[in-house]
Amino acid sequence: MINTQPVDEFYRLNHRLMPSGTPFEFTQGSVIVPEESNELRTYVFLEGAISLERQTNRLLLGVVASPAIFGLAIGVMPTQEQYHLNVETSCRGYYLPACTTLQLLDKHQLWREAFYWMTWQNRMLEARDQQLIGTSSYAQIRATLLSMAKWDDTLRARIGVMNYIQRRTLISRSVIAEVLAALRQGNYIRMEKGKLVCINRLPLDY
Template sequence: MINSQPVDEFHRLNHRLMPSGTPFEYAQGSVIVPEESNELRTYVFLEGAISLERQNNRLLLGVVAAPGIFGLGIGAMPTQEHYHLHVETSCRGYHLPASTTLQLLDKYQLWRDAFYWMTWQNRALEARDQQLIGTSSYAQIRATLLTMAKWDDALRARIGVMTYIQRRTLISRSVIAEVLAALRQGDYIRMEKGKLVCINRLPLDY
């Protein structure tokens, strides 16, 4: 993420949203499909890690470790795109109707906190676009490896490098495999059982 997560704002939002929420727990590998619900919902994650995937082309937008909020403003302006939430590590949280979220933001004057949270999300997506749009395949792979290196050890141990890069960039698996093999041979990265262990350094060009 480009900036530090606005944790204080999250806690203020969570304090007011949680009493109206319905708790949930999902096991690793579960897929949450928001459009299957009869109502627009806000999802709040208190534990675990979630990846956001665009449904029409299965493009992975990113992985977020809790705490996280999805659909905070969807009640004000529904999205035309459909997204799936993939549970990367077992998670716990709650959901509530998006209309209730808007009512609570009004009632408790939480618009500033909501603005900060949504701005942080937008900046993260901007950073992703800057890394991946109009760049070479190697530059995209390199940027994705650097992103994974920032995760904690537990998350890296659960997500395969090849699969994550392919989902995030849509680059062919053969190209990704060739680049990863060269980086491992040059001792630029270390992997075990398909998972990223560490990055020693990455060349700017391939």
């Protein structure tokens, strides 16, 4: 299936990276700021959901459910942007120095697995760009609702629709509220206490 998360490759990477990692646990609402560390790090998440947010404009790039790896190749070419990792649901995992990650990839010949994982990440970012760049406000809201509908019930019950759409698209809250109200009134979506319950169907145009 296109864009399916390469789980087998993740577990082969995890098998070799974990012995060199430092365990962590974070509660919901925690913010991980990799730049605050004195070293470049690879973060591996085994449980929980995490979102990636660009610091410069607070733009949310997306939510990822575990298993997940961030900073797999940061030791090769450090990013010029600064990012936060927001803990959306309590999570656990481990981190290790990025230089150690590269050494382990080389030692255990895991470049194929790393390539598969990073290609999947790039495809997810491409899909996001297709949905949000050069499209109308309604098209962006619609695409975001459809992506939220794919989450499991636990994650949807924890993340408010209004806040998530605003963080992901930077569309004004008044516009988002107007669209959501119309979709609810037309029985296109169902929400409870600000959380998305289900989508019945979404019109292509608003």
